[in-house]
Amino acid sequence: MAGPRPVVLSGPSGAGKSTLMKRLLKDYEGVFGFSVSHTTRKPRPGEEEGKDYHYTTREAMQEGIDNGDFIENAEFSGNLYGTSKSAIEDVRAQNLICILDVDIQGVRNIKKTDLDPIYISIQPPSMEILETRLRDRQTETEESLQKRLEAARQDMELSKEPGVFDVVIINDDLDKAYEELTAILIDEIKKVQEVKS
Numbered sequence: 001m002a003g004p005r006p007v008v009l010s011g012p013s014g015a016g017k018s019t020l021m022k023r024l025l026k027d028y029e030g031v032f033g034f035s036v037s038h039t040t041r042k043p044r045p046g047e048e049e050g051k052d053y054h055y056t057t058r059e060a061m062q063e064g065i066d067n068g069d070f071i072e073n074a075e076f077s078g079n080l081y082g083t084s085k086s087a088i089e090d091v092r093a094q095n096l097i098c099i100l101d102v103d104i105q106g107v108r109n110i111k112k113t114d115l116d117p118i119y120i121s122i123q124p125p126s127m128e129i130l131e132t133r134l135r136d137r138q139t140e141t142e143e144s145l146q147k148r149l150e151a152a153r154q155d156m157e158l159s160k161e162p163g164v165f166d167v168v169i170i171n172d173d174l175d176k177a178y179e180e181l182t183a184i185l186i187d188e189i190k191k192v193q194e195v196k197s
């Protein structure tokens with residue numbers, strides 16, 4: 001595929017992927033575009049259809065998966081999530097760096113495609129801090145929180161496997177983590193800025 005290299009952000013739920021990504025999208029407007037995933041989970045307060053996710057039903061999503069509309073999909077914490085081919089095409093048609101926010105299953109499945117992204121794992125400093133962040137976010141029931149913490153334990157182990165990620169960023173201090181992220185992406189950012197100038 002031609003154009004700038006996409007970026008996959010992964011890591012446990014609550015590690016800070018969306019926080020870092022939103023800052024990137026704001027600071028580098030016209031450089032990055034978010035690949036809007038589909039999900040069967042309900043929208044959280046403040047989330048918008050078509051901006052944060054495409055909210056759908058399990059039946060409709062399964063039909064799309066069966067039709068080959070998705071490059072990857074995964075079951076996470078009792079819901080289906082997936083990246084549609086058109087979500088990526090929409091961003092790439094605008095010559096933007098496509099950012100995907102996916103779980104570890106998504107990483108493994110994207111590796112089987114020809115997308116060739118930069119793989120970045122965002123990790124929390126510890127399980128204790130992750131739990132505090134997830135609880136403070138107030139988006140989960142106790143049941144979904146426990147499921148996310150269990151998935152996080154597995155994610156934190158898998159992210160240590162050599163070769164899975166190009167870079168692992170520990171999101172302790174937010175500003176430092178953001179600096180690390182922009183430093184990794186600066187060459188791709190410059191390429192897009194040069195084309196647009």
Ligand SMILES: Nc1ncnc2c1ncn2[C@@H]1O[C@H](COP(=O)(O)OP(=O)(O)OP(=O)(O)O)[C@@H](O)[C@H]1O
Pocket residue numbers: 011012013014015016017018019020133134136137171172173174175
């Ligand atoms: N470095 C940080 N220090 C303290 N709090 C943080 C830091 N980074 C993110 N947070 C907070 O932690 C919470 C989880 O962050 P965020 O929602 O970005 O995680 P996420 O990885 O995108 O989670 P999910 O995968 O569930 O969408 C948010 O309330 C956010 O404000």
Ligand SMILES: Nc1nc2c(ncn2[C@@H]2O[C@H](COP(=O)(O)O)[C@@H](O)[C@H]2O)c(=O)[nH]1
Pocket residue numbers: 010011012013017037038041072073074076081082083101102103104105106107
């Ligand atoms: N494999 C995929 N994982 C995805 C996708 N979109 C989001 N996610 C991951 O799901 C969890 C939970 O997200 P939340 O918004 O409910 O907190 C998180 O790890 C995301 O990275 C996707 O399209 N495919």
